[in-house]
Amino acid sequence: MILSGSASQSLAATLADESNEPLGFVEYESFPDGELLATAPEFEGGRAVVVASTVSSDAHLELLQLQDAAREWGAEEVVTVLPYMGYARQDRAFDRGHPISARAVARAISTGTDRVLTVNPHEEAICDFFDVPAESIDAAGRLAEPLPDDLTDPVFLSPDDGALDIAETVRDTYGDGVIDYFEKKRISGSEVEITPSDTDVTGRDVVVTDDIIATGSTMSEAVSLLQERDVGRVFVTCVHPMLARNARTKLAQAGVEAVFGTDTIERAVSQVSVAPTIADAL
Template sequence: MILSGRHSQSLAAEVARELDEPLAPVEFDRFPDGEVMAQIGAVEGDRAVVVASTPTGDAHLELLQLQDAAREAGFEEVVTVLPYMGYARQDRAFEDGEPVSARAVARAISTGADRVVTVDPHEGAVCDFFEPSATAVTAADRLAEPLPDDLTDPLFLSPDAGAIELAETVRSAAGEGEVDYFEKTRRSGSEVEITPSDADVEGRDVVVVDDIIATGSTMSEAVGVLDERGADGVYVTCVHPLLASNAVTKLSRAGVDAIYGTDTIERPVSEVSAAPAIARAVEN
């Protein structure tokens, strides 16, 4: 039985189709004092698979409620799928007095789950915060599917060295092209300096690959640099298209030709689904 979080309804339906399992009836409500409520209807079976991205604080609470409701309904096993794990980027205390937020939310989620699966976490080490450790799967290979078939001498570029494996995954799925990355130095929580790589981009199509686009500031700066250096076309791809506030506008103004993402966060740019990778992990 598949239980869907508020922010993962389309993805949960795809997972249900991949696994050939029914979707549970789920309702979401909010009390007059602002508290949220996630409630499931009549369900049956031995295993509940909760599919719930957590891009907001309320989404985290709804996930915990869905897990608890599954236990109350008598499911023997609860598998929690975090297509997008909120707070995962705070994987260590950057300054004195700060929490390790990824650890805090992982501990809370672990209390209601027998297994946890997450998709392309920003830092793989966050999986170790769960008990037992979460399983990380990748949906990056799906990002090659919506790309044009006639890319010119393509270059797959990651915004930093840490994401180069994602770029390599997309390049392999696309079947041709080179891989390189930008040097990215974080000056503060909101300020990032981008240093261009040595790759020649003039006259080439460039596919920028990252795990998540949040505000779009760093990515739009990268796109602007590529445009200045004569790239023929620039395509932005990411697993998690958070695209907060005016991120799409920033990228469009920078000169991006298209933005493609998966449905770990359901947005208009969610061109491909992470469901196959999730289904394989749940079945293993």
């Protein structure tokens, strides 16, 4: 049975269809003192698949409660699916006395599950923080699906060389184009300097790819540099469309024609589902 956190209801429903597993009716409550309660329906043994993108502290707590509820009903196996794992980018101590937050939340999640699947974490090494078997699932290929069929001499660009594999995957799935990346140098905790690639983008359609778009600042700056080079159409794709605060507006002002994301984080731009990829891994 599939049990969904409140932030992943659409994805969980799609996953139920893809995997032919029943979808449990989960209820979410909030008490006057602010405490939360996520309750799961009764089921007899078998496997419980908890699907929850941990986009907030509340989502983390719901996940832990659903794991525990599954055990209470006697689940023989609990599989935890993290379409988006919150705190995954805090994968090291940035200063003396800082926690490794990704490790802390991974250990907490491990206490209530037998196995973990997470979609395109910021670093695959995140999986080593769990105390149970954990697997990274690559859903980047799904990002090619919503792209127009008529891209002109396309260029698939990554904001830095660290995410070049995503650009390559999207290009390969699309079936045409070249790949390249921007040189990115971090000046401070909030300031990044971007240097354009040498690829000629004049009159060519460009697809900028990344694992996550959070504030949109780096991505919009990259697109603005492309506009200075008489680029054709610009499309932005990402696995995790966090799009915090005014990120979508920044991208529009930079000249992005369309933004496509998956449903690991359910947003208006979530044009494609990662459910088939998760179903294959289950």
